[in-house]
Amino acid sequence: xxxxxxxxxxxxxxxxxxxxxxxxxxxxxxxxxxxxxxxxxxxxxxxxxxxxxxxxxxxxxxxxxxxxxxxxxxxxxxxxxxxxxxxxxxxxxxxxxxxxxxxxxxxxxxxxxxxxxxxxxxxxxxxxxxxxxxxxxxxxxxxxxxxxxxxxxxxxxxxxxxxxxxxxxxxxxxxxxxxxxxxxxxxxxxxxxxxxxxxxxxxxxxxxxxxxxxxxxxxxxxxxxxxxxxxxxxxxxxxxxxxxxxxxxxxxxxxxxxxxxxxxxxxxxxxxxxxxxxxxxxxxxxxxxxxxxxxxxxxxxxxxxxxxxxxxxxxxxxxxxxxxxxxxxxxxxxxxxxxxxxxxxxxxxxxxxxxxxxxxxxxxxxxxxxxxxxxxxxxxxxxxxxxxxxxxxxxxxxxxxxxxxxxxxxxxxxxxxxxxxxxxxxxxxxxxxxxxxxxxxxxxxxxxxxxxxxxxxxxxxxxxxxxxxxxxxxxxxxxxxxxxxxxxxxxxxxxxxxxxxxxxx
Amino acid sequence: xxxxxxxxxxxxxxxxxxxxxxxxxxxxxxxxxxxxxxxxxxxxxxxxxxxxxxxxxxxxxxxxxxxxxxxxxxxxxxxxxxxxxxxxxxxxxxxxxxxxxxxxxxxxxxxxxxxxxxxxxxxxxxx
Numbered sequence: 083x084x085x086x087x088x089x090x091x092x093x094x095x096x097x098x099x100x101x102x103x104x105x106x107x108x109x110x111x112x113x114x115x116x117x118x119x120x121x122x123x124x125x126x127x128x129x130x131x132x133x134x135x136x137x138x139x140x141x142x143x144x145x146x147x148x149x150x151x152x153x154x155x156x157x158x159x160x161x162x163x164x165x166x167x168x169x170x171x172x173x174x175x176x177x178x179x180x181x182x183x184x185x186x187x188x189x190x191x192x193x194x195x196x197x198x199x200x201x202x203x204x205x206x207x208x209x210x211x212x213x214x215x216x217x218x219x220x221x222x223x224x225x226x227x228x229x230x231x232x233x234x235x236x237x238x239x240x241x242x243x244x245x246x247x248x249x250x251x252x253x254x255x256x257x258x259x260x261x262x263x264x265x266x267x268x269x270x271x272x273x274x275x276x277x278x279x280x281x282x283x284x285x286x287x288x289x290x291x292x293x294x295x296x297x298x299x300x301x302x303x304x305x306x307x308x309x310x311x312x313x314x315x316x317x318x319x320x321x322x323x324x325x326x327x328x329x330x331x332x333x334x335x336x337x338x339x340x341x342x343x344x345x346x347x348x349x350x351x352x353x354x355x356x357x358x359x360x361x362x363x364x365x366x367x368x369x370x371x372x373x374x375x376x377x378x379x380x381x382x383x384x385x386x387x388x389x390x391x392x393x394x395x396x397x398x399x400x401x402x403x404x405x406x407x408x409x410x411x412x413x414x415x416x417x418x419x420x421x422x423x424x425x426x427x428x429x430x431x432x433x434x435x436x437x438x439x440x441x442x443x444x445x446x447x448x449x450x451x452x453x454x455x456x457x458x459x460x461x462x463x464x465x466x467x468x469x470x471x472x473x474x475x476x477x478x479x480x481x482x483x484x485x486x487x488x489x490x491x492x493x494x495x496x497x498x499x500x501x502x503x504x505x506x507x508x509x510x511x512x513x514x515x516x517x518x519x520x521x522x523x524x525x526x527x528x529x530x531x532x533x534x535x536x537x538x539x540x541x542x543x544x545x546x547x548x549x550x551x552x553x554x555x556x557x558x559x560x561x562x563x564x565x566x567x568x569x570x571x572x573x574x575x576x577x578x579x580x581x582x583x584x585x586x587x
Numbered sequence: 588x589x590x591x592x593x594x595x596x597x598x599x600x601x602x603x604x605x606x607x608x609x610x611x612x613x614x615x616x617x618x619x620x621x622x623x624x625x626x627x628x629x630x631x632x633x634x635x636x637x638x639x640x641x642x643x644x645x646x647x648x649x650x651x652x653x654x655x656x657x658x659x660x661x662x663x664x665x666x667x668x669x670x671x672x673x674x675x676x677x678x679x680x681x682x683x684x685x686x687x688x689x690x691x692x693x694x695x696x697x698x699x700x701x702x703x704x705x706x707x708x709x710x711x712x713x714x
Contacts, residue, residue, distance in 0.1 A: 241685065363696075422646035423697040429639040430703040431685075432678040490691060493698035498685040506696040 089273040095134075095284035095305050102311040106132040106279075107586060109301060109315035111286045111330070112322035113137075114171020115568055116554040116575045118264045118272065119216055120319060123579035125275045129586050132313055133272065134284040134303065136322075137168025139265060144306055148285065148464045149326070153473035155455075157518065158355075161473060164522045165323055169282065170265025172323065172522060173568065178253035178261025179388075180219040180569040182210045184405070186395040187563030193402035196352065196451035197561045200532045200541045206573045213573035218262045219251045220385035227375075227387050234380055235373025237389065241498025244397025244491045248407065252379055252386040253568075287466050289318070289334040289342045289551065298342075298551045304466045317550045317585060319578070324353065324524035324557035328457050329471050331528065331538075331545075343545040346535045349528060350457035350471075354562050356446045356521035357477060359514055363443035363489050365410060366424050367502040370439035376410040377441070392564065393488045401491075403484045405448040405564035408492065410441050420505065427503055443504070446521060447485050448564050452476050457527055482514045523567045525556040542581045543574070554578050631709040634668060637677040638706055641714045648711030650694040651704055668705045677702060 098104075108124070110117045113135030121133050137145045149162040158164075166174045183203060190198030214222050227249045231237055237247045253261040272280050281303075288302035301313040320327045328350040332341040341349055374380055375389045391408040398405065416424065420440065428435030449455075455476040459469040486506055493504030508514045531537025534546035539558050545551040554575045556567035563570075638644045672680055684690040684700035692704035699707075 243688075419646055419650050419695060419697070422643040423650075423694060423699065425640060425643045426638060426647050426707060427681075427697075427699050427703055429643075430637075430677055430681045430700070430706070432676075490693075490698055491688060494685060494688055494691050497691075497698070497700060498682070500682075504698050506693065506698065509696070 089270060090276070090279075091273065092269075092280045092282050095281045095303060095311070096307045096309050098281075098309060098311045100309055100311065103300075104132060104311065104313050106130045106313065106315045107317065108132070108582065109134060109313050109318045111301070111318065111320050112171065112326070112555075113169045113265060113280070114321065114323060114555070115173045115264045115572055117319070117321035118170070118268050119213075119572045119575045120321065120554055120579055121272060121275065121278055121280075122216070122268060123576050124582065125278070127583055127586070128277065129582075131275075131278045132315065133278060133280040134286055134301075134313070135169050135280065135282050136285045138282045139169055139269070141166065141168055141174075144465070145283070148466065148468070150464070151462070151470040151472055152460065153475060156475040156477050157515070158473060158475040159520055159522065161325065161471060164520065165325065165524065168265065169269065170263045170267075173262065173264040175522070176253075176261050176568055177566075178219075179566040180214065180217055180251045180253060181224060181249075181565040182207075182573070183563045183565050183570050184395055186398055187405060187561055187565070191399075191402075194404070194450050194561070196453070196536075199560050200530055206570075206577050209573035209576040210569070212576055213569050214251075216572050217253045217569045218267070219253045219569065221383055223383050223385045223387060224249050224251060227382055227385075227389075230382055231373070231375060231389070234375055234382070236371075237373065238376065238391070238496075239499040239501045240492070240495040243495040243498070244393050244401065245391050245408075245488060245495055246394055247389050248392035250388050250390055250407075252388070254386055285466055286322075286330060287333075287468050288336070289320075289330060291334075291337040291342060291548070293337065295338050296547065297549055306465060315550075317552070317582065319552045319554050319582075321554040321575070323555060324527045325457060325471060327553055327555065327557045328527035329459070329468070332457075332459050333469050342551070343528070343538050343548060345547065348536070348538050351453040351455075352451050352526040352529050352560070353455050353457055353473065353475075353524070354449050354451065354526040354559075356523045356562070356564065356566075357449060357481070358444065358446050358519045358521050359508065360444060360517045360519055361411075361442045361507060362445050362517065363408075363507050364414060364416070364420065364440055364505040365443050365496070365502060366416070366420075366438055366440045366504070368424075368428055368433050368435045368438050368500070370437040372410060372439070372441065377412075391492055393491070397491070401487060403488055404450060404481050405562075406485050406488055407446045407564045408489065409444040411444050412442050414440050414442050416440050423505070424503065427497070431497070431500055433500055438502075443489075445485065446564050447481060448562050449481055450478050451526065451561060452478065479511055482508075482511070521566070523556065525559040525562050525567055528553045528557040529560040530558045531560060543578050552578060552582070631713045634706055635710045635713055638710070641710045644707045644710035645714040647694045647697070647699070648707035648709070650697070651692060651708055652695075653708075668702070668709075671702065677706065
């Protein structure tokens with residue numbers, strides 16, 4: 083006989099009587115991967131936690147509309163389309179790609195303005211495996227996959243140089259190949275935590291500071307049916323995503339007129355995403371042979387893996403390049419010039435290319451941090467009366483040029499190994515623009531820095547100058563790398579959980 | 588068990604003619620393009636004909652926009668190329684160029700070794 087389990091239900095905030103005040107030790111704003119991971123990490127400790135989720139268990143158009151807002155500058159996805167506002171947050175539409183950030187991603191790079199974390203990778207390294215587990219990405223394999231991948235096919239033979247085969251892993255939901263949607267996956271786990279109260283349909287509309295502006299006093303919460311109530315936490319963690327966390331800070335401007343944590347005008351600046359220009363190159367393999375793990379996922383050692391092509395850290399440093407990953411995609415046909423280029427090059431190198439095949443190439447590209455790529459408040463208000471955001475998007479031509487350099491190096495290495503060749507499909511700003519897509523990997527808007535003039539949070543993710551307010555999520559990433567943020571932000575959140583345990587001890 | 592088939596003179600003649608016909612057809616298929624391919628003429632012929640198909644090379648050569656590549660490739664001198672080819676095959680020189688990033692040339696985005704680019708440019712002028 084199994085022991086009966088007690089699962090507390092989530093609380094629908096629309097049922098809370100108007101004017102109620104709820105006292106708690108810790109309030110977590112946002113039920114995405116960061117908020118859920120934090121609640122789970124603190125479960126074993128006697129800390130009363132309130133988790134506030136704006137949505138419910140599933141998509142709701144009216145709740146989603148709270149995310150809407152205009153934009154200008156470089157074309158970008160609609161603000162309400164690139165994230166999801168219900169339990170699980172944007173993990174509800176993620177692709178499941180996982181890879182820990184590299185050491186260089188944390189370094190100050192002299193060719194990249196505003197780059198560098200206030201600590202090295204080793205600081206969050208102890209949390210990667212637990213983060214990997216929460217993302218359900220299987221055993222921690224990554225680049226060790228190269229040792230055994232030959233069982234499924236050979237790795238691309240590349241000449242000595244700056245690009246190598248790197249490996250991503252994929253989140254899966256139990257036996258299926260779908261990525262973990264944190265809300266559905268961990269709902270029951272959250273309900274099992276006796277001292278956790280999860281409120282759905284609970285929108286935080288204001289962080290209310292104490293009169294001296296050095297401490298957070300309470301949170302205003304509103305629901306779409308007109309309900310309002312108050313949470314009075316000892317400590318608050320803002321984990322609402324890189325857009326919404328910035329919005330809540332900026333819009334909470336009753337005591338601090340520029341918003342909470344924004345005395346140095348840093349909140350909302352340095353917005354970032356991974357640029358994903360489609361079909362950015364064409365790769366030809368002279369023998370037409372490509373191992374399956376380049377074009378799609380392959381299972382090895384119980385992990386779902388995919389091979390990508392990345393610049394080595396050494397090559398990035400020597401050639402002053404942004405981080406990137408390159409993927410091999412679909413087989414394509416060559417035009418007359420392509421056929422001539424392949425025939426001539428193969429002939430010139432003395433290679434038989436009668437079986438040559440061509441493939442389109444995709445990529446994920448790190449952007450250089452830019453303070454002018456930012457979120458600001460508009461005068462337009464949403465259904466709850468909160469000012470909507472406006473995104474000013476910018477991408478530097480040098481980011482594309484640096485990635486193009488990496489692709490060209492890959493082409494050279496293919497030639498040097500007599501494996502194949504490459505066409506760089508885009509060069510001008512307009513050409514890159516015509517194929518631009520985005521990763522929906524919002525980052526950077528509450529960046530971490532030891533200097534309050536350079537960042538919003540300190541090395542413990544505490545908002546500078548406000549003792550009991552923290553931020554969790556990829557909004558604190560000061561530099562971004564080319565790895566998808568979910569697993570990395572979960573690792574960083576687990577590090578924050580360790581710090582909060584000390585705070586409450 | 589049935590007796591082995593009888594080999595007649597008539598059968599041998601037909602078989603021999605068929606074999607010769609097959610050889611001619613196969614030779615035509617595999618060697619025809621080479622035999623009837625247009626060869627480059629003029630002052631660059633010696634270099635351009637190092638490639639199997641000067642017509643294809645010319646297509647690539649016309650896609651190399653002198654001065655617009657990165658690094659820029661200027662008007663080339665066949666003397667320089669001949670100098671670089673001294674004691675080497677074109678294949679060996681192209682392979683050597685593939686070891687250097689700065690010796691990569693773009694033909695409307697196609698990344699090729701400098702030596703091949705040079706021959707392609709000459710092909711574009713001579714085919």
